[in-house]
């Protein structure tokens with residue numbers, strides 16, 4: 001019942017997750033109960049931004065420093081793309097990676113539920129994101145994949161900027177997440193998510209900006225090309241099917257996401273899989289699969305930014321369903 005209501009509220013953005021399961025996180029449920037407003041429910045949907053007052057980190061260049069481990073991470077070292085990359089095809093390119101949500105959003109409903117203007121509507125500044133039945137949060141997943149992707153892109157020569165540099169904070173607001181990419185004059189940007197769809201639904205979906213006259217006109221076409229490149233690489237390298245419950249052939253055009261509406265640079269969102277589906281959840285909880293996701297996304301960016309330069313990169317050379325993607329290392333962050 002609750003899920004039905006939340007699904008309705010969230011619409012295509014997917015179901016809430018937030019309503020937290022045990023795992024010693026009673027305060028999270030209490031915080032949401034206190035918030036108990038429509039804004040609170042909306043805040044749990046995909047894609048809402050966070051305000052700068054939430055302690056949003058300034059745009060920070062990604063560093064390769066160690067972080068925390070994620071579920072399934074092995075003690076092996078993180079893969080080094082530079083070991084096999086023949087060149088740096090992304091030299092001179094700027095990529096902004098936005099790991100959706102944040103690990104402590106659930107504890108700060110008054111912050112993330114602040115309404116912000118995303119042109120087409122007012123939405124909560126950020127949301128909690130979803131989680132698997134086992135309690136692996138989307139925020140942790142998003143951050144873990146983002147760090148892996150950042151490392152791969154930097155190895156290819158790109159300058160990479162993250163919209164948040166840990167999974168232990170609040171926000172930033174969706175407006176700030178977009179602004180970080182804009183200020184960086186990013187050549188391409190992505191917001192990484194995993195969906196909270198119906199338990200029977202599987203697959204991934206790439207979301208691109210729709211036309212908002214006077215706002216997104218300049219980014220619609222390049223964002224569509226980015227979406228096609230990301231979709232192709234993701235499908236080929238991860239083997240994940242197109243989403244069965246949302247979008248059309250793993251593509252979706254939306255004008256209700258602040259991260260897209262407010263972007264002035266080519267940008268897409270990706271829902272990497274459905275955390276509410278047992279099969280997808282098992283994959284998303286695997287460090288090896290998260291590394292494969294990162295490799296796939298890197299290949300998508302390389303295809304978009306350097307279509308003639310990525311043929312020999314590790315990302316582009318990974319066969320579909322192959323086993324050549326090394327598992328991630330213990331130093332990869334984003335685990336609970």
Ligand SMILES: [Zn+2]
Pocket residue numbers: 045046047100101129130138192193194
């Ligand atoms: Zn999300």
